[in-house]
Amino acid sequence: MSMSTQHGGGNRKPSTKAVSGAKPKQGGDEDLPEDVLDDSVDSDSEGPDSDEVSEAPVLRPKASPRKSAPVRKTAPAGKRPSAATRPPAKKIAPVKVKHGTSWGPIALFTTVGVLALGIIGFAGYQVYEHGLSWQDRADKIQGIHDYRKSDPALVDQRDHVWGPQKYTMSPPVAGNHNQNWQRCQGDVYPAAIASEHALHSMEHGAVWIAYNPDLPAAQVETLAKKVRGKDYMLMAPYPGLDKPISLQAWGFQLKVDNASDKRIDEFIKALRQNASLESGTPCSSGDVITETGTTPRDLGKDAAATPKQGN
Amino acid sequence: MFTQLSGRARLTLGALVAVLLLVTGTAIGYLIPTFRQPGDDSVDAGFARDMSVHHAQAVEMAMFAYRLGSSDDIRTLGYDIAASQQWQIGQMQTWLTEWHLSPNTSNKPMSWMPDGQNALQPDGRMPGMASTDELKKLKSSTGKDFDTLWCQLMLRHHLGGIHMAEISAKKAQVQEVRDAAEKIRVSQQYDISALTEKLKDLGAQPLSS
Numbered sequence: 001m002s003m004s005t006q007h008g009g010g011n012r013k014p015s016t017k018a019v020s021g022a023k024p025k026q027g028g029d030e031d032l033p034e035d036v037l038d039d040s041v042d043s044d045s046e047g048p049d050s051d052e053v054s055e056a057p058v059l060r061p062k063a064s065p066r067k068s069a070p071v072r073k074t075a076p077a078g079k080r081p082s083a084a085t086r087p088p089a090k091k092i093a094p095v096k097v098k099h100g101t102s103w104g105p106i107a108l109f110t111t112v113g114v115l116a117l118g119i120i121g122f123a124g125y126q127v128y129e130h131g132l133s134w135q136d137r138a139d140k141i142q143g144i145h146d147y148r149k150s151d152p153a154l155v156d157q158r159d160h161v162w163g164p165q166k167y168t169m170s171p172p173v174a175g176n177h178n179q180n181w182q183r184c185q186g187d188v189y190p191a192a193i194a195s196e197h198a199l200h201s202m203e204h205g206a207v208w209i210a211y212n213p214d215l216p217a218a219q220v221e222t223l224a225k226k227v228r229g230k231d232y233m234l235m236a237p238y239p240g241l242d243k244p245i246s247l248q249a250w251g252f253q254l255k256v257d258n259a260s261d262k263r264i265d266e267f268i269k270a271l272r273q274n275a276s277l278e279s280g281t282p283c284s285s286g287d288v289i290t291e292t293g294t295t296p297r298d299l300g301k302d303a304a305a306t307p308k309q310g311n
Numbered sequence: 312m313f314t315q316l317s318g319r320a321r322l323t324l325g326a327l328v329a330v331l332l333l334v335t336g337t338a339i340g341y342l343i344p345t346f347r348q349p350g351d352d353s354v355d356a357g358f359a360r361d362m363s364v365h366h367a368q369a370v371e372m373a374m375f376a377y378r379l380g381s382s383d384d385i386r387t388l389g390y391d392i393a394a395s396q397q398w399q400i401g402q403m404q405t406w407l408t409e410w411h412l413s414p415n416t417s418n419k420p421m422s423w424m425p426d427g428q429n430a431l432q433p434d435g436r437m438p439g440m441a442s443t444d445e446l447k448k449l450k451s452s453t454g455k456d457f458d459t460l461w462c463q464l465m466l467r468h469h470l471g472g473i474h475m476a477e478i479s480a481k482k483a484q485v486q487e488v489r490d491a492a493e494k495i496r497v498s499q500q501y502d503i504s505a506l507t508e509k510l511k512d513l514g515a516q517p518l519s520s
Contacts, residue, residue, distance in 0.1 A: 116335040123338035126345055130411050185367060187443065229420065229436040231364040265417055273404075273414040280401055284371030290447065 134274035138252055141266050147173055148251035155251040158203060158277065162298045165196055171210045171238055171246055172199060173253045178296040182234060184208075184283035188224045189236035189292050196296035197289045201234055202250045205276025206283055207268050210238035210246045219244075219259035226264065232272050232283050236292065249275035348410045355488045356412050357423025358479040359403040362495070364420070365437055365472045366396040366403075372441070372449065372468065376461050381454045385461065388505065392465070395498070402491065424478050439471015459515045466506040467518050469499045 139146050148155050154168075159176040167175050172195050181200035182193055198208045209223055215237075223245070227233040238246065243255040247264060249271035256263060273279075289297055316324065349355035369392055376389025407414055420437050421427030430438050441449070441464050449460050476499065479492035510517060 113331065116331050119335050119342075120338045123341050126342060130345070134413065185371065225435065228434055229364070229440060231367045269413060269415040269417060279404075280397075282367060282370065282397075284367060284374070290443075 134270055138267070138270040138275075141254065141263050141270065143254060143256075143263065144267065145173075145253045146251065147253070160200075161196075162296075162301050164194075164296060167195060169253075170240070170242070171195055171208070171248055171253075173202070173248050174251055175199060177203070178298070179301075180289050180297065180299050181283070183290045184232055184234040186228050186230040187234045187290065188227050189234065191237065191292035192239055192294050193234075193236045193292050194289075194294050194296040198234065198236075198248075199250075201283060202248060202275070203277050204232070204281040204283060205273040205279070206232045206234055206249075207272045207275075208248045209233070209235035209264075210241060210248065211235070212241040212244050213237040213239055215244050215259070222259035223264075226268065230272075233268070234283075250277055251275065349412075349484055349488075351412055351416065352418065352423065353484060354423050354479055355483045355485050356407065356410065356416070357418070357421070358475060358483060358488065358492060359406050360414060360416060361420050361423075361437060362472070362475055362479075363400045363403050363414070365440065365468075365475065366400050368440055369393075369465070369468055369472075370397050370400070372446070372461065372465055375450060376465075379450070379453070379457050380461065381458050384509070385458050388502075388509075389461075392502065399491070399495065406485075406488065421475070424475065430474070437471065438474070439468040441468065455513065459510070459513045462506045462510045462513065463515065463518045466503060466510065469503050469506070473499050473503070 135146070135148070138144060139149075155174045157175045160179045161176045162179070165176055177199035178194065178196035179200075180197060181204060182197035184201040184204070184206035198206075202208055209227060211220065211223060223235055227235045244257050245259060245261075245264070246253060246255045247267045249267070252267075252271055252275060254263060254267045289299070291297065373389040373391075373393035373396070376385050377393060378389075380386040380389055404414060419428060419431075420435070421430060424430070432438065432440070434442075436442070445464060449457070449464060452460055473496055476492045476496035480489050480496055483489045483492060507517065
């Protein structure tokens with residue numbers, strides 16, 4: 001960081017140097033004569049900036065041979081007429097002077113320019129990266145279905161209801177669901193669970209991993225390791241699943257063939273908690289459901305029957 | 312060199328340099344806060360993520376106590392723990408949002424702590440976290456049995472989590488995080504004393520691990 005600002009200021013020094021022809025050191029490394037410059041820049045470059053600074057020495061050696069020759073001629077130019085043997089050289093020399101002196105500054109301006117553009121470019125990249133929402137990141141996962149985009153009406157169905165529901169998708173990613181949510185604090189259920197409860201967990205921000213009961217035990221264990229001990233995660237077999245594994249978050253689905261598929265982690269990373277419709281609602285407590293079985297358990301239905309309760 | 316250029320060219324060049332410096336300065340200015348914020352692998356982010364999960368189970372157990380505790384002091388302690396730790400979860404999640412970090416990571420739990428991985432239980436749970444079976448047993452017990460088991464599980468839970476708070480109180484880069492971690496450490500220390508006393512009154516021992 002600080003190096004680049006030094007360079008921003010430093011690029012003006014050589015220009016004055018070229019004019020005054022100041023060879024004596026003024027403390028600053030960039031005031032040294034060209035042939036010394038390479039070494040001094042190298043020794044000055046500290047750690048992280050060294051590769052950026054090293055661009056300058058690459059350009060300079062090319063400049064110095066052409067440059068140094070005419071520059072030295074300019075100084076004694078006034079005395080030369082006395083020799084009187086090579087008058088034509090006099091006319092060519094000034095042209096070379098103009099051409100030669102501009103190489104140093106050009107190299108410096110280029111270096112500084114490249115550095116500046118690098119910084120600006122990096123800042124731009126940061127703006128882009130930080131600007132990506134979790135939904136953008138999810139949508140970048142290959143094969144994911146974002147129903148929040150493709151079917152907003154479906155995703156908006158989220159009433160709390162009693163009894164079994166019919167869902168158009170299997171497993172569902174949105175829809176009316178039971179008042180009680182399935183416990184989703186890293187729960188690995190050995191048998192199928194009710195979608196009516198799982199949907200409520202997803203509404204709270206959980207990722208639900210469903211797998212076909214045929215999935216080999218080793219793969220089931222691979223999946224379980226991604227779930228156990230993790231809040232906002234639950235997993236259960238799902239009989240009749242059309243693919244070996246299906247991941248759900250509210251409004252999102254990704255079906256994969258193998259537990260080692262890298263997109264599983266990407267899905268979890270993008271959507272766990274982020275896809276919650278009710279930030280801060282837990283995966284625990286309440287009339288929490290830890291039982292398996294695909295028929296929803298209407299805990300609290302009797303109490304709710306007389307005075308209608310909220311969610 | 313400037314002397315060899317015309318006045319107009321000098322002006323143009325000067326303006327160009329000025330613009331370049333200005334834009335570079337703006338870019339640096341934009342980047343500095345980003346560099347100063349905790350990164351994805353920082354102690355701060357690790358603490359916010361893992362303590363949220365650890366707290367969530369304490370909240371669940373505390374809600375059980377509020378509902379099923381057989382004495383007022385157990386119900387009150389449950390209420391206290393549930394309300395305060397749920398608030399802290401919100402605080403920690405807000406930090407992550409402010410730092411533009413996801414609540415999620417591919418890192419293993421506690422990998423941000425020195426030797427943190429070794430502290431995990433064999434099945435990957437963080438230290439002090441109760442198993443599903445233990446929670447089921449807790450939920451189905453009543454009376455003095457419930458009070459005893461609850462104190463035992465909550466004591467072990469606090470003891471397992473306090474190390475995370477200790478490390479973060481020292482090593483987090485953001486002052487606010489260090490302060491919050493220290494508060495968590497101190498208040499859990501008080502809870503630990505209270506739970507130990509309670510177990511003594513109930514004539515029971517803390518769990519061995």
